[in-house]
Amino acid sequence: MSGQRLILADHLVDGVDGNVKDKQGVLVSDGRIAAVGNREAVMKDTPPEIEAIDLGDVYLAPGLIDGHTHTSLAGDGRPYAEMFSETDEMMVLTGVMNLKVHLDAGITTVREHGARNMVGFALKEGLQRGYFPGPRMQVSGRPITCTGGHFHMCNEVADGEAEIRRSVRRLVHEGADYIKIMASGGGTAGTIPGRASYSVAELHAAVHEAHHFHRLTAAHCRAKESMVRAVEAGIDLMEHAEFLDPDDELRFDPNLAEKMAESGIWVSPTLQAWTRYYRIVELRERRDLGSLHLSEEEELKALEARMERRLDVMRKMLDYGMRDRIVPGTDSGVSRLAFGHLDYDLQLLVQVGFTPAEAFLSATRVSAEAIGMGDEIGTIEVGKAADLVALEGDPTQDVEACSRVAAVFLGGEQIS
Ligand SMILES: [Zn+2]
Incomplete structure (x- = not known):
């Protein structure tokens, strides 16, 4: 899991809070998140020879x-x-x-x-x-x-x-x-x-x-x-x-x-x-x-x-x-x-009164904290492992978006 790559997405849910940001980029270096933010700003700081993957109209989120x-x-x-x-x-x-x-x-x-x-x-x-x-x-x-x-x-x-x-x-x-x-x-x-x-x-x-x-x-x-x-x-x-x-x-x-x-x-x-x-x-x-x-x-x-x-x-x-x-x-x-099918549990959390955003955070940031890995995974923040999932749909608005997986990255490597 080495090298650098730039991952671009029309939307990003960093998992720190339940908000969505548009036109974002994530720079991965040696399996970790080296930069995240506005696409233009991240691209400006990225050497031109770095491989870029544009995922298009997806919601990039923590795994x-x-x-x-x-x-x-x-x-x-x-x-x-x-x-x-x-x-x-x-x-x-x-x-x-x-x-x-x-x-x-x-x-x-x-x-x-x-x-x-x-x-x-x-x-x-x-x-x-x-x-x-x-x-x-x-x-x-x-x-x-x-x-x-x-x-x-x-x-x-x-x-x-x-x-x-x-x-x-x-x-x-x-x-x-x-x-x-x-x-x-x-x-x-x-x-x-x-x-x-x-x-x-x-x-x-x-x-x-x-x-x-x-x-x-x-x-x-x-x-x-x-x-x-x-x-x-x-x-x-x-x-x-x-x-x-x-x-x-x-x-x-x-x-x-x-x-x-x-x-x-x-x-x-x-x-x-x-x-x-x-x-x-x-x-x-x-x-x-x-x-x-x-x-x-x-x-x-x-x-x-x-x-x-x-x-x-x-x-x-x-x-x-x-x-x-x-x-x-x-x-x-x-x-x-x-x-x-972790998506099933998220659907059931919504049925007991969680908002889709709360259900999503429970499976990312909150879970990372609960298992003692809060410094390593659970959000898209600089320094954390580049474990990412791209969803077809906004998981903070529609829990069923969690069932529509477009791409998965583990330590910055694209798995599917
Ligand atoms: Zn068991």
Whole structure:
């Protein structure tokens, strides 16, 4: 990723605020943004021999960030047990496939939220060597989980504070960029999503040890009980945040929301995952073509009603001042969540009351801050990595523009 190039676009959203600027230029030098601003001014400061790419009538914006992926899983609808019956080698290949799909969709950074054995680390190493294309990657390595807990098949089981500290040390030694811990049950057979898996003391041991090594923490929290404990333990980022009770019902809790807001915890609500939004999109598209069977119409109605219950919890949470702490994440790889669709989560954020501009900023500047990369990515500013996406349409006015990707640049290199 060397050399200089000039990228020109009719419109630019730098991601610092929600404003659009017209007739802009970005000068890239050795993968980083060397200048950005009015096209004429940037061109004047650019040596004439520099290659210029004029993208024309597009909105050039910072690359998107997906805070929650499982790159080694195919997202093809098979249950966990079947996906994890594959070899590590096959899982690495699955990751290579998935990462390219995400990158082509304008997603230039991902967090890898838990793979088996060394699969996550191998994927990151392969990317860094340039063996295959993909977004920048932060890896957790393996998620820390209790005996029989969610994702225990990844092989980082730890019970009690001492074992948890040892797990964190091991993962950091192996190259983990952050620590993922499963604070409640989940989709793994035999676990209870509505129940916490760890005590406050156990979660705090993970946080304390991770922070000691300058690593951030993310906790899988479906259960309300686990959300309370995560906040108390000082977890940096809460995944899912469903307010789920042991009876599998979602029940919003204002006291908990207040504590979350006070604590400054980041929240990744993984809305498309819970709502099975891919299926809703699929059925709606067919309904618009007039080709829906009666049973499918009923399925759609039930899915939409179920989705509203989840979105309602989210709306209530936002009333407590959490709006600028929300980080979209796809949970791609699990269940039937195929890669390439952070746009779905942005659409759902708009449905819970975000403006399109706020939704866009949550997937760029806000996400970069939440994952500790605010100095490196998330906005188009001098000194940052030249990770850019060109969209056909204004993402600050129309959330669907995020689905219309015209070009992607990673470290200044044009990928697609
Ligand atoms: Zn997940």
